Amino acid sequence: MKLLLDGQQRITTLYGIVCGHPPKFFDANVQAFTGLYFNLEEQIFEFYAPMKMKGKPQWVNVTELMQKGAGEAIKELMTTPELQGNLAKHINQLSAIDGIKQVDLHIEEVTGEEKTVDVVVEIFNQVNSGGTKLSKGDLALAKVCAQWPEAREEMKARLNKWKNAGFYFRLEWFLRCINAIITGEALFEALKDVDTQSFRRGLQQADKSVDTILNMIAGRLGLDHDRVLGSRYSFPLIARYLVDHGGHISDAKERDKLLYWYVHTFLWGRYAGSTESVLNQDLALIKQTDGASDRLTDQLRRSRGDLRLRSEDFTGWSKGARFYPLLYMLTRAWHARDWDTGDELSNHLLGHMNRLELHHIFPKALLKKHGYSRAEVNAIANFTFLTKETNLLVSDRDPKEYMNEFATKNPGAVESHWVPTDPELWKVEKYREFLAARRELLAKAANKFLEGLLKGLVPETEVPISVLEQPNVGMPGGIESEGEEALIKECNEWVVRHGLAEGEFMYELSDTSTGEPLAILDLAWPNGLQEGLTQPVALLTDEDRETEEAANKAGFRFFRDPSTFKEYVQREIMGTEPEFRLS
Numbered sequence: 415m416k417l418l419l420d421g422q423q424r425i426t427t428l429y430g431i432v433c434g435h436p437p438k439f440f441d442a443n444v445q446a447f448t449g450l451y452f453n454l455e456e457q458i459f460e461f462y463a464p465m466k467m468k469g470k471p472q473w474v475n476v477t478e479l480m481q482k483g484a485g486e487a488i489k490e491l492m493t494t495p496e497l498q499g500n501l502a503k504h505i506n507q508l509s510a511i512d513g514i515k516q517v518d519l520h521i522e523e524v525t526g527e528e529k530t531v532d533v534v535v536e537i538f539n540q541v542n543s544g545g546t547k548l549s550k551g552d553l554a555l556a557k558v559c560a561q562w563p564e565a566r567e568e569m570k571a572r573l574n575k576w577k578n579a580g581f582y583f584r585l586e587w588f589l590r591c592i593n594a595i596i597t598g599e600a601l602f603e604a605l606k607d608v609d610t611q612s613f614r615r616g617l618q619q620a621d622k623s624v625d626t627i628l629n630m631i632a633g634r635l636g637l638d639h640d641r642v643l644g645s646r647y648s649f650p651l652i653a654r655y656l657v658d659h660g661g662h663i664s665d666a667k668e669r670d671k672l673l674y675w676y677v678h679t680f681l682w683g684r685y686a687g688s689t690e691s692v693l694n695q696d697l698a699l700i701k702q703t704d705g706a707s708d709r710l711t712d713q714l715r716r717s718r719g720d721l722r723l724r725s726e727d728f729t730g731w732s733k734g735a736r737f738y739p740l741l742y743m744l745t746r747a748w749h750a751r752d753w754d755t756g757d758e759l760s761n762h763l764l765g766h767m768n769r770l771e772l773h774h775i776f777p778k779a780l781l782k783k784h785g786y787s788r789a790e791v792n793a794i795a796n797f798t799f800l801t802k803e804t805n806l807l808v809s810d811r812d813p814k815e816y817m818n819e820f821a822t823k824n825p826g827a828v829e830s831h832w833v834p835t836d837p838e839l840w841k842v843e844k845y846r847e848f849l850a851a852r853r854e855l856l857a858k859a860a861n862k863f864l865e866g867l868l869k870g871l872v873p874e875t876e877v878p879i880s881v882l883e884q885p886n887v888g889m890p891g892g893i894e895s896e897g898e899e900a901l902i903k904e905c906n907e908w909v910v911r912h913g914l915a916e917g918e919f920m921y922e923l924s925d926t927s928t929g930e931p932l933a934i935l936d937l938a939w940p941n942g943l944q945e946g947l948t949q950p951v952a953l954l955t956d957e958d959r960e961t962e963e964a965a966n967k968a969g970f971r972f973f974r975d976p977s978t979f980k981e982y983v984q985r986e987i988m989g990t991e992p993e994f995r996l997s
Contacts, residue, residue: 428514431450431476431477431480432477432480432481432515433477433481434477434481449461449462449475450462450475450476450477451467451473451474451475451476452473452474452476452479452507452511453472453473453474454472454473454474454497454500454504454507454508455472455500456472457507459476462475471494471496471497472496472497474487474508476511479508479511479512480511480512480514480515483512484508484509484511484512484513487508487512488505488508488509491504491505491508554589554593554602554603554605554606555585555586555589557605557606558605558608558610558613561609561610561613562610562613562614565613565617566585568617569585569588569589569592569617570585572588572617572620572621572624573585573588575882576624576628576882579628579881579882580638580639580640581628581639581640581643582640582918582919583624583646584918587646587647587649588620588624589602590602590647590650590693591620591623591624591649591650591653592613592616592617592620593605593616593650594650594651594653594654594693594697595616595619595620595623595650595653595654595657596608596612596613596615596616598654598697598701599694599697600650600689600690600691600693600694600697601690601694619653619657619661620653622661623652623653623656623657623661624649624653625880625882626656626661626662627649627652627653627656628881628882629880629881629882630663630669630673631643631673631676632881633875633881634669634670634673634747634875635673635677635743635746635747636742636743636745636746636747637739637742637743637746638746638881640919640920641739641919641920642738642739642742642743643739644677644679644680644681644736644739645676645679645680645684645685646685647685647689647693648676648679648680648684648685650693650697651693651696651697651700651710652672652676654697654700655672655700655706658700658703659703666870666874667870668707670867670868670870670872671707671708671711671867671868671870672707672710673867674707674711674864674867674868675707675710675711675714677740677743677864677867678711678714678718678721678864679714680736680739681723681727681736681737681740682714682717682718682736683736683924684714684717686922686924695713696710696713699713711868721864722861723857723860723861723864724857725850725853725854725856725857726853727857728794728795728852728853728856728857729793729794729795729853730793730794737794738794738797740860741794741797741798741799741856742799743863744832744856744859744860744863745759745798745799745831746759747863747872748830748859748863749830750798750799750830750831751824751826751827751830752800752801752804752824752827753800753804753808753820753823753824753827753828753831754800754801754803754804754807754820754823754824755801755804755824756823756824756827757801759799759800759801770799770800770801770802771799771800771801771802771805772797772799773797773798773799773800773804773805773808774791774792774796774797775796775797775798775813775833775848776791776796776813776842776845776848777809777810777811777812778791778792778810779810780810780812780842781842781845784842784843784845786845790845790846790849793849795848795849795852795853795856796849796852798831798833812842813840813841813842814837814840814841814842817833817837817840818837818840821835832852832855832856832859833852833855834848834851834852834855836851839851901955901976902919902936902937902953902955902976904976905937905953905976905979905980906919906937908980909943909983912983912988914943914944914983914987915939915941915942915943915944917937917938917939917953918937918938918939918940919936919937920934920935920936921934921935921937921938921940921952922934923935923938923964923965923968923970932964932968933960933961933964933965934961935952935953935954935961935965935970935972936952936953936954936955936957937952937953938950938951938952938953938970939951939952940970943983943987944987948987949969949970949971950968950969950970950971951970951971951972951973951979951982952965952970952971952972952973953972953973953976953979954972954973954974955974955975957974
């Protein structure tokens with residue numbers, strides 16, 4: 415078996431035009447292979463346009479020519495009076511197009527035992543520095559698809575299942591899960607000797623494992639949506655752990671210790687840096703099943719020191735801070751209550767107005783009016799979660815006006831959100847003191863819950879309905895409004911409809927050397943809209959200068975609104991004139 419590294423796009427295009435349909439592995443715009451015509455008089459290629467081409471014999475269907483052969487096309491040409499004037503020229507043209515199938519292309523082979531996946535990818539990317547970058551996952555998946563052409567579609571079907579439930583994962587991520595299950599390794603090089611049967615089995619195990627992980631994290635921690643789902647690259651390890659334990663964890667204490675480890679991986683960015691090397695290190699720790707979760711936690715302690723949270727850990731700001739999912743988790747796990755209704759909060763409460771929403775305890779307008787910075791306005795300690803109806807009821811009211819009202823109506827509801835009860839701290843001039851006091855309360859609550867997980871002291875709750883079967887009511891937080899969220903989602907869908915790569919929502923931009931988070935980008939293409947061929951791009955809606963500067967420094971070209979972004983895509987990526995401008 416041989417894999418084509420360079421010239422894939424050209425060969426795939428030729429294959430599609432000759433056959434009239436794309437190969438099985440192709441997952442972009444299939445219309446690129448249908449209806450290509452050649453004008454014998456003007457000697458140009460264009461895709462079929464009925465008003466321009468219908469009934470005009472000078473326009474020749476290229477796919478039909480390739481499939482029938484030049485001989486049949488020339489016979490038809492001989493009986494077409496309109497084209498008799500340049501008969502010899504047209505015959506040569508048809509023969510030349512049909513002759514493309516016979517072109518003998520030189521192939522430079524990269525062979526040898528020493529040519530590992532890493533080496534081949536490095537060679538290709540150096541030689542092809544001006545074109546599409548090849549990833550290790552691309553090469554590994556190409557090998558799998560060469561033996562089992564349906565593999566990509568099988569994997570995409572699983573990704574679509576999770577997408578419909580509100581979780582957005584990438585193909586290479588799922589391949590990493592499969593690899594970890596089959597080989598126990600993070601590096602894709604380990605897949606080189608895996609046969610089709612083993613890969614099929616690994617895919618099925620990965621599918622079930624990810625379902626189990628999502629339900630475990632949602633049911634036990636309350637992290638039931640994509641934007642509060644941290645540490646995605648811990649999933650390959652947990653998936654391998656599950657398979658080694660027969661597909662499930664029967665011991666509740668062991669499950670909770672594993673979840674304790676999981677939470678700390680996203681708090682401290684365990685897999686934000688050198689994912690493969692760190693994941694390989696952790697996979698080695700679970701090869702012996704007994705005591706695996708303890709070894710994982712011990713490794714975290716060695717790299718982090720004390721895992722106990724402190725109030726200063728909650729000094730982050732914006733929805734992108736890693737402690738934002740922790741705040742959401744605490745709201746769910748500690749059964750925080752809605753201020754107006756007194757009901758326990760759940761993101762799947764019935765009814766549109768019961769949707770769980772992010773709430774600024776001190777409203778943004780009030781804080782900006784009093785001169786507080788954007789970082790202070792969007793401090794994690796100023797966030798909580800309420801139902802949509804209560805959020806609208808509170809609106810932009812001053813806490814000193816509304817807080818006592820809810821505290822009286824539903825005793826204990828305000829405190830269930832770790833809000834300081836001292837009325838003096840509800841005054842806008844005391845805002846910084848309020849933040850400090852709430853950080854202390856949040857740290858105390860977080861430590862109590864996490865230590866309870868580690869020691870098996872968190873009470874069991876009623877088994878919820880599978881998170882994959884619950885209604886997908888949208889993702890909490892992250893984007894400021896439903897309108898903004900819908901606009902970003904529509905923009906991503908528009909890109910996909912045009913055969914380009916799907917963007918990543920709430921993409922965490924991290925320091926490549928330290929793994930520390932730098933910014934959260936609303937919608938990003940870190941590998942470009944044509945992956946590896948174009949520069950990283952991001953759509954940033956209503957973001958501050960610091961976020962824009964971080965994106966720019968990391969090499970991202972960013973846009974502040976979908977209109978200018980779409981114009982860029984059409985002009986510079988697709989090479990067409992913009993279809994329209996958004997107001």
